[in-house]
Amino acid sequence: MSFMQKRGLSTLIPPKIASPSKGIGAQQDAARMHRVVSFYEKLPRGPAPEPKPKGLLQRYQARYMGKNASAMPIIHVIGGLMLIGYIQNYYFHLRHHKNNAH
Numbered sequence: 571m572s573f574m575q576k577r578g579l580s581t582l583i584p585p586k587i588a589s590p591s592k593g594i595g596a597q598q599d600a601a602r603m604h605r606v607v608s609f610y611e612k613l614p615r616g617p618a619p620e621p622k623p624k625g626l627l628q629r630y631q632a633r634y635m636g637k638n639a640s641a642m643p644i645i646h647v648i649g650g651l652m653l654i655g656y657i658q659n660y661y662f663h664l665r666h667h668k669n670n671a672h
Contacts, residue, residue, distance in 0.1 A: 630643075
């Protein structure tokens with residue numbers, strides 16, 4: 571086994587803080603072991619909960635680009651471009667014919 575493989579495995583193995591003979595620090599009694607055990611009992615178990623989307627963009631991404639990805643963002647972009655084009659055409663048409671309304 572190469573050095574890099576051994577180093578990779580050593581990071582997966584937790585340090586021996588639960589062993590009274592090889593504990594970290596000077597105190598090696600039952601009170602210290604109780605503190606260590608109670609600390610690890612308080613840690614949450616299971617997978618971490620998914621973070622909730624907070625802003626408008628994050629909610630949009632979670633809805634359309636998350637686990638259930640769809641083609642709706644493409645449709646929204648096309649619809650937005652059509653709306654902007656219509657607004658521009660309407661504005662410039664009215665500006666062009668504004669003085670000829672007599």
